[in-house]
Amino acid sequence: MNNNLIAAIQSNWITLVISLVIIGFLYFLGRKRLGFGYRVLIALGLGLVAGIIFNSYKLDYKNVSTIGTIYVNLVRMLVIPLVVVLVINSITTLTNLGHLRKIGVKTISIFLITTGIAALIGVIVAILVDPGAGITQEAVKNFKPREIPTFSQVILDLVPSNPFNEAANGKVVPVLIFAIFVAVAIVHVGSKKPEVVEPVKQLIASLSQILHQVIKYVIKLTPYGVYALIAAMAARYGVETLAPLIKLILATYAALLIHFIFTFGGLVAFVAKVNPIKFFKKAYPTIAVAFTTRSSYVTLPVNMEVITKRIRVSDRIASFVAPLGATINMNGCGGVWPAVVAIFVARVYNVPLGLSDYVLIILVSMISSIGVAGVPGPAAISTTVVLTALGLPLEGIGLTLAIDAVVDMGRTAVNATGTTVASLLVANSEGEFDREAFNRDEEDSLELNGVS
Template identity: 80%
Template sequence: MSSLNNNLIHAFQSNWVSLVISLVIIGVLYFLGRKRVGFGSRVLIALGLGLIAGIFFNKFKFDATSVSTIGSIYVNLVKMLVIPLVVVLVINSITSISNLGHLRKIGIKTISLFLITTGIAALIGLLVALAFDPGSGIAQEIPKTFKPRDIPTFSQVILDLVPSNPISDMAGGKVVPVLIFSIFVAIAMVHVGSKKPEAVQPVKHFIESFAQIMHQVTKYIIRLTPFGVYALIGAMAAKYGLETLAPLIKVILATYTALLLHFILTFGGLVTFVAKVNPFKFFRKAYPTIAVAFTTRSSYVTLPVNLEVITKRLRVSPKIASFVAPLGATMNMNGCGGVWPAVVAIFVARVYNVPLGISEYILIVLVSMISSIGVAGVPGPAAISTTVVLTALGLPVEGLGLVLAIDAVVDMGRTAVNATGTTVCTLLVANSEGEFDRESFNRDEEDQMELNPV
């Protein structure tokens, strides 16, 4: 009984230590905001402080539950925005386009860019994994916590995408069915409006007003981003520490090297040579999206931030951003569906001593591209895409369990690349459609997101 009491007292005290330290850091971040330190700088500082604090909590066995709770509050608040934003912005963007042929052209460009960039990501992941040979020296032991993911049939994927009860889908946070429902409503509004404009005017006015209100709510929540970033990265570092990462460090290095190369070469190249935009200025302006995606590990949660970045900082037309960004949050998986399956496939083949040739390498790239679109809207897309690739190659699916311990660590980088890919594709589509205000983009030197604390 005495031992139990001592454990409870220690847990209580260690939780208070982490909470007090966190409150001090949050106070520092708030002070920096009051001193008008840039939003991107505060997020970067929060990231560094969270990493340091998390490693400290892990090393001295301090309970980081309070830190995790703060991060969860931030994530829940951002999740709160996703469904209302998707509905009003998609309807608003399509009704503002009004030309269905133009809408079809934008859709084809968007999905083509998603597929092409994911294919390039898979190729880079493949080449880097071959260079790093991450499976060498890894024992064939599968973690007990591993449970193979079932691959949904094609018909089941299609059925899951089609809305059957829009209200239920909204309550369940199912973005793809809600997106499709919103597209149907918007197209119907365009058709009816072409014959009876007065019939749709009240709905259009409501949607436009509601969109403005949701933009203001989004600003309130985004101002909390530095605090959320600190809490999320701190909880992650406190949970895993450095010991968990050591055995699979080559897999982590290979993955992040591939992600970084894709980030610099593919995204940087597209921004520089296709959009003809200064890449350093682009990435500086897009930094809030990258940081939030990295720490929350969710493209859906990052969507409200990304929309603000795309429209307010990159100066892309809201009607393009409102169409491409929600699609990207669902379908654009450069990290989860491109780089990661390729790295894991090479890793598993090496661990189980399965030889792969040029035909298998081509198959990795092609299957990664197709599966990244095919699992849109399915929970755990990285695991599903990787399972599909391993199955297509005839590799043991159980090999996925070997990288289970580092999934959360690499998922931060994967999601950051996913979200950045959506930002890049939105810029490219807008530029091709004349919906990118290049002059304002080049002129703006200060943050345009109104993100300083109240």
């Protein structure tokens, strides 16, 4: 017993010392003014190598996981205040509420169309790769399928009853709706008695600037958080866990990559008339944070900075599109993943699918991406909805649980990038994209915005 305790303590200390050395190295690179994007990329690589070593030698990685959790919590603490303040600030700058409706229609349309395209790509790639080939059906232990919420449950979950309680529980959608009501009321009262709402508008504007500064403080910690999150992930799962389902991982990431390059790149290049390579370079902090944290909500503060300071979209558009996108834009979780899993499960359980089934996958994926807004675990819910619509066994989802965290990194990165792309498209159509500033900024870092 004593020997086991001593070994555990030594293991803990080894991972802690290795992590501190790597964090110190990343800090040194920051002091040498290496670009933010490069430091995040280096952190990701070092985290992957360290995690594989921890897993190979069965070292305790709890200390590393704690560092990553601290970073995630720091970013998460900003989400609710950011949604409330920026949405109110965005809407109160509008002189015409019809403009808000127009922006809303454009935004949701882009989300739905891109999710449909993502599902189509997922279907095509899954058919070509055939990830379920050679896998025999096995009993899934301890699997409990997620319950599909009814339409009335979804509506009730979206409508705020106690905004303070919902904010405390991290429910973004009800808080977003509450903020919209408050902002519209401010605009309405201000049209008759501007002197009454002016102090509130000034307060909101001041809070907006203060929150942006807090975001900059937290963003500086991103390389360290990225290292810790990736190291803990690799240490937990290791290579051997992924081997049996490697074709499913490859099919998912191939579909995500195709959607990322061709759908997003095409929209940026041909609709917004922007250099896609430059766009993706500027969007890199969003991609990296989403990939490592696996949370669109946690990525929201970083994405807001990227959209406004690097992509050069107006605060008014970004403050509306980004929070909405973090909630209902699920190109990866609601588009690619359910499509790939549906075809995987059908193959494993020998259920033939036809053209009508593939069309159904795409349509249901689009609808469910909106329908599960605000529900925890949207990828699981969306996949459950698609499998149910096709009459496929829900136990098939249990076969994918071992790799869910690994593919979730790519899914979330695509989700968050889709929101960035949507912000650019909406801003460009509304004349609120500063193209000259976008083309002028060349640095691949956040140093222009006080983050180094």
